[in-house]
Amino acid sequence: xxxxxxxxxxxxxxxxxxxxxxxxxxxxxxxxxxxxxxxxxxxxxxxxxxxxxxxxxxxxxxxxxxxxxxxxxxxxxxxxxxxxxxxxxxxxxxxxxxxxxxxxxxxxxxxxxxxxxxxxxxxxxxxxxxxxxxxxxxxxxxxxxxxxxxxxxxxxxxxxxxxxxxxxxxxxxxxxxxxxxxxxxxxxxxxxxxxxxxxxxxxxxxxxxxxxxxxxxxxxxxxxxxxxxxxxxxxxxxxxxxxxxxxxxxxxxxxxxxxxxxxxxxxxxxxxxxxxxxxxxxxxxxxxxxxxxxxxxxxxxxxxxxxxxxxxxxxxxxxxxxxxxxxxxxxxxxxxxxxxxxxxxxxxxxxxxxxxxxxxxxxxx
Amino acid sequence: xxxxxxxxxxxxxxxxxxxxxxxxxxxxxxxxxxxxxxxxxxxxxxxxxxxxxxxxxxxxxxxxxxxxxxxxxxxxxxxxxxxxxxxxxxxxxxxxxxxxxxxxxxxxxxxxxxxxxxxxxxxxxxxxxxxxxxxxxxxxxxxxxxxxxxxxxxxxxxxxxxxxxxxxxxxxxxxxxxxxxxxxxxxxxxxxxxxxxxxxxxxxxxxxxxxxxxxxxxxxxxxxxxxxxxxxxxxxxxxxxxxxxxxxxxxxxxxxxxxxxxxxxxxxxxxxxxxxxxxxxxxxxxxxxxxxxxxxxxxxxxxxxxxxxxxxxxxxxxxxxxxxxxxxxxxxxxxxxxxxxxxxxxxxxxxxxxxxxxxxxxxxxxxxxxxxxxxxxxxxxxxxxxxxxxxxxx
Numbered sequence: 111x112x113x114x115x116x117x118x119x120x121x122x123x124x125x126x127x128x129x130x131x132x133x134x135x136x137x138x139x140x141x142x143x144x145x146x147x148x149x150x151x152x153x154x155x156x157x158x159x160x161x162x163x164x165x166x167x168x169x170x171x172x173x174x175x176x177x178x179x180x181x182x183x184x185x186x187x188x189x190x191x192x193x194x195x196x197x198x199x200x201x202x203x204x205x206x207x208x209x210x211x212x213x214x215x216x217x218x219x220x221x222x223x224x225x226x227x228x229x230x231x232x233x234x235x236x237x238x239x240x241x242x243x244x245x246x247x248x249x250x251x252x253x254x255x256x257x258x259x260x261x262x263x264x265x266x267x268x269x270x271x272x273x274x275x276x277x278x279x280x281x282x283x284x285x286x287x288x289x290x291x292x293x294x295x296x297x298x299x300x301x302x303x304x305x306x307x308x309x310x311x312x313x314x315x316x317x318x319x320x321x322x323x324x325x326x327x328x329x330x331x332x333x334x335x336x337x338x339x340x341x342x343x344x345x346x347x348x349x350x351x352x353x354x355x356x357x358x359x360x361x362x363x364x365x366x367x368x369x370x371x372x373x374x375x376x377x378x379x380x381x382x383x384x385x386x387x388x389x390x391x392x393x394x395x396x397x398x399x400x401x402x403x404x405x406x407x408x409x410x411x412x413x414x415x416x417x418x419x420x421x422x423x424x425x426x427x428x429x430x431x432x433x434x435x436x437x438x439x440x441x442x443x444x445x446x447x448x449x450x451x452x453x454x455x456x457x458x459x460x461x462x463x464x465x466x467x468x469x470x471x472x473x474x475x
Numbered sequence: 476x477x478x479x480x481x482x483x484x485x486x487x488x489x490x491x492x493x494x495x496x497x498x499x500x501x502x503x504x505x506x507x508x509x510x511x512x513x514x515x516x517x518x519x520x521x522x523x524x525x526x527x528x529x530x531x532x533x534x535x536x537x538x539x540x541x542x543x544x545x546x547x548x549x550x551x552x553x554x555x556x557x558x559x560x561x562x563x564x565x566x567x568x569x570x571x572x573x574x575x576x577x578x579x580x581x582x583x584x585x586x587x588x589x590x591x592x593x594x595x596x597x598x599x600x601x602x603x604x605x606x607x608x609x610x611x612x613x614x615x616x617x618x619x620x621x622x623x624x625x626x627x628x629x630x631x632x633x634x635x636x637x638x639x640x641x642x643x644x645x646x647x648x649x650x651x652x653x654x655x656x657x658x659x660x661x662x663x664x665x666x667x668x669x670x671x672x673x674x675x676x677x678x679x680x681x682x683x684x685x686x687x688x689x690x691x692x693x694x695x696x697x698x699x700x701x702x703x704x705x706x707x708x709x710x711x712x713x714x715x716x717x718x719x720x721x722x723x724x725x726x727x728x729x730x731x732x733x734x735x736x737x738x739x740x741x742x743x744x745x746x747x748x749x750x751x752x753x754x755x756x757x758x759x760x761x762x763x764x765x766x767x768x769x770x771x772x773x774x775x776x777x778x779x780x781x782x783x784x785x786x787x788x789x790x791x792x793x794x795x796x797x798x799x800x801x802x803x804x805x806x807x808x809x810x811x812x813x814x815x816x817x818x819x820x821x822x823x824x825x826x827x828x829x830x831x832x833x834x835x836x837x838x839x840x841x842x843x844x845x846x847x848x849x850x851x852x853x854x855x856x857x858x859x860x861x862x863x864x865x866x867x868x869x
Contacts, residue, residue, distance in 0.1 A: 151824075152821075226609060227609055228496075229495065229496045230496060231495035231496045232494075232495040232496055233495070236495075243487075285817070285821060288820075288821030288822065289820060289821050289822070289824040292824045354662070354666065355666050355670075357666060357669040357670055358662070358665050358666045358669055361665075361669060368613065371612060371613065372612075372613055372614065372662070374614070382580070
């Protein structure tokens with residue numbers, strides 16, 4: 111079988127700008143308004159979203175800055191320069207595990223939501239498997255192709271989100287935004303934690319920046335890219351609050367999907383708008399999942415340099431599948447997702463501090 | 476590699492052969508309206524309810540343009556009732572009564588009998604599955620009826636083949652009247668049930684062969700149970716307080732003659748002075764604009780002083796109407812269906828947190844608060860002609 115070869119495996123920094131939102135926008139936003147509304151009063155969740163967003167941008171920029179100071183070196187290469195080869199290998203390997211777990215979680219969540227809304231009788235196992243096979247196909251091919259898919263899908267995703275908001279404007283009730291600034295510090299902190307988790311897409315910067323040819327401007331581009339999901343989340347959250355009010359938003363499983371369900375295109379052309387929304391959102395989730403798996407493979411490949419990428423893929427994918435099928439019910443799944451969210455956040459910050467401090471002390475940069 | 480790929484594609488065939496969720500559309504029974512009634516007597520907290528689903532029979536739906544054709548005699552709907560404890564369970568049991576598989580994606584209306592609505596906590600329980608089931612849309616209109624809800628679904632009209640759609644249309648055409656409240660969607664009901672604020676739902680009644688959409692059912696926020704009804708006149712008061720009126724008429728008397736004031740726009744602003752929580756000051760200002768739609772007298776309306784007098788009379792009439800409704804809320808029921816409570820929560824959160832429990836219950840602060848109504852009516856236009864008749868006997 112012949113494969114289509116792209117010109118090279120290098121990417122531009124604009125592709126990083128697109129990759130950031132493509133990675134971050136996924137399942138998180140479908141239930142984010144609920145987790146925001148349940149810990150805050152009125153519309154105060156926006157504060158949490160903004161604070162969390164600023165933190166996410168700062169982390170993204172810092173990590174990108176660090177990676178960009180070693181142009182054209184893979185993560186394992188430059189971290190070996192900073193903290194010796196064995197430690198760098200361990201760090202990279204933990205990234206592999208994280209990547210696998212994120213992929214597993216996404217595959218499982220998309221299967222659960224599809225079952226909930228679209229395919230009631232189809233077993234979760236089958237939906238997951240089919241989706242995973244699709245991901246394998248995406249990852250198995252050229253990496254540059256994956257980036258082009260990002261650039262192709264993102265406009266659709268943003269457009270459909272815009273449509274959902276615009277067609278809900280006549281349901282907006284600004285009174286629901288009140289009372290403002292009544293949430294205690296505890297509630298805001300809970301909200302901020304939740305929002306940072308939903309922005310967790312930092313893995314992209316660690317590994318993909320090394321593929322950028324001239325990474326001088328990349329940190330700025332990555333930070334700008336990170337702003338896209340922040341704005342999108344903010345707008346969707348406020349739309350949910352204005353349409354449903356705080357108490358209902360806090361009690362809906364997937365407020366964003368419910369928002370799409372309300373949309374009725376005038377003239378009865380499309381009564382079930384949410385199916386269209388769903389189709390396009392699966393594109394967003396595809397991007398997230400494919401990139402997560404790709405990073406795991408990329409990291410693994412950098413450890414076992416000589417092994418074929420396809421071979422690695424076939425070794426990793428059963429692990430992804432089994433991990434994804436492990437949680438039994440909704441609560442276990444939500445614990446699993448919180449655990450992964452925190453570990454990827456804390457791990458990124460930890461690795462950043464470790465590498466940055468050591469590099470400063472040993473005067474590598 | 477080649478063999479492996481061949482094996483892969485063959486195993487894919489196994490996965491792609493069928494679809495678990497395929498269900499031919501002609502085997503689906505589209506439920507367009509549902510009604511919930513009480514079945515029999517209540518015996519110590521054990522309720523039995525009857526759920527009626529109205530299924531569309533697409534074959535008998537005739538196109539009005541093809542008049543005289545076949546299918547005109549047969550009913551385009553089929554009502555199926557079953558009794559049990561929960562609506563979801565009942566819907567499942569219906570499978571044994573019909574060859575169709577109920578599908579609620581196109582459900583338009585949900586009618587609940589007031590017998591059900593008046594039981595404490597039962598109303599929120601029976602509506603749960605309509606909120607929870609993802610098949611249901613949040614756009615389903617909810618209404619209460621005096622008497623049997625099932626009868627409403629049986630009532631055929633001359634203009635519409637499906638009773639449910641007929642009722643749905645009635646609910647949508649309420650923009651011209653001040654005596655009707657906005658239809659309530661299941662999504663809004665969800666919010667009502669979650670909040671402790673009291674609320675009103677549309678009330679429809681069947682008189683003879685006609686469906687009357689008049690009146691409203693008042694629900695207490697905490698127990699979500701119907702505690703009373705509002706008459707047309709009282710709804711006017713409620714609508715005027717809520718403002719946001721685009722059309723509606725207000726009859727009043729001037730010098731003993733009837734005159735009709737057609738409201739074009741009305742808006743209200745409500746300010747609550749919370750300085751003294753024991754006796755709160757609620758001031759409602761209502762501004763209306765409109766024209767004279769009909770008059771029984773014969774005086775010329777092109778007279779500034781007369782118009783001023785008319786405007787004053789209208790304002791007085793509005794204040795009277797509103798005060799009447801407020802009195803009912805404060806003294807007769809002690810239920811804040813105006814939702815002053817949500818204004819308190821939105822604008823005076825600190826005070827609200829303290830008095831939340833004593834608003835309707837406990838110290839009944841709502842009933843003790845003082846409500847001031849000021850109305851200002853403007854007559855913009857007098858219609859196409861000044862006088863439609865001469866001075867008559869005078």
